[in-house]
Amino acid sequence: MRNTVAIFCLALIGSGQAQPFQLPTANHALFEKGGEEKFFVGTTGKPWTTGTFGCVRSDGHQLHEGLDIRCLQRDKHGEPTDPVMATADGAIAYINRKPSLSNYGNYVVVRHKINGLEIYSLYAHLSEIRADLKTGQDVKAGEKLAVMGRTANTREGISKERAHVHFELNLLLNDHYASWHKSALPGQRNDHGDWNGRNLLGLDPRLILLQQHEQGAKFNLLTFIQHHNELCRVIVRKTSFPWLKRYAALIRSNPRAEKEGIAGYELALNFIGIPFEVIPRAASEMKGKNKFQLLNVNQAEHDRNPCCHLVARRGSGWELTNHGTELLELVTW
């Protein structure tokens, strides 16, 4: 019996099924040495690096929150025809079939639970989304969701030459996004409910896919998230907000706060604002009275990834920007 189990496990590893994330198209050049040009599509006239995740757009000043994966197949008119597939087992969370409502054009969001964490994959600029797909429906890793396309509501559009799927892996900031949006951004339309881009913070899918390729079954998404580089640390004077429940695995224990009572939380944020470490704090451990207090900034990380502007220099110190404050308002809403 034991032998049978061992052989079964080996078979799973051999077929790649032991790994949580799969590439969303047949383009696997990411794993080839020097395959970047074949895998990523850069912006017009720029190198392939502008199709990767991070501060790669507008000479480093603008965030690109996913990967732009090059098409492999075209029809006789030169339009992309690559099937786009679910990166892991999951359930459909959201479908936008009105390309005019988003710079992502037609897109699909799939909810996954991996190593105990909810993560959301997103596939954008699709031409055709499978007609039978519905919110809540289960999908299997590798199951076809749509056909690659170049839909977007931007004026410049996407050229045939640059046809790609924009692929993201996201954490969801707040389960009550829609109500925050109404209160914080009155008059601004929210066409996508909780699936608004502000509420989804991206992880780097390239790093995840490569690490997983290297580590195989040892890859752990929680460990990956916990090892983000820290941009800054903040204290929030709030003791109940959805992130604490949703990503409880990121909370570190603090016996003092547990004994004296929790008065707030210390959050370590990465450069785009993911609170990847959460520490409960007692009142006796917190200084100041502000709702949000910036404790420190990692200048090296700020210089390396300067495009999200959560913090800024002020005199000899640092402060939260309006954008940083807005992010914390949303996290703690």
Ligand SMILES: [Zn+2]
């Ligand atoms: Zn993109």
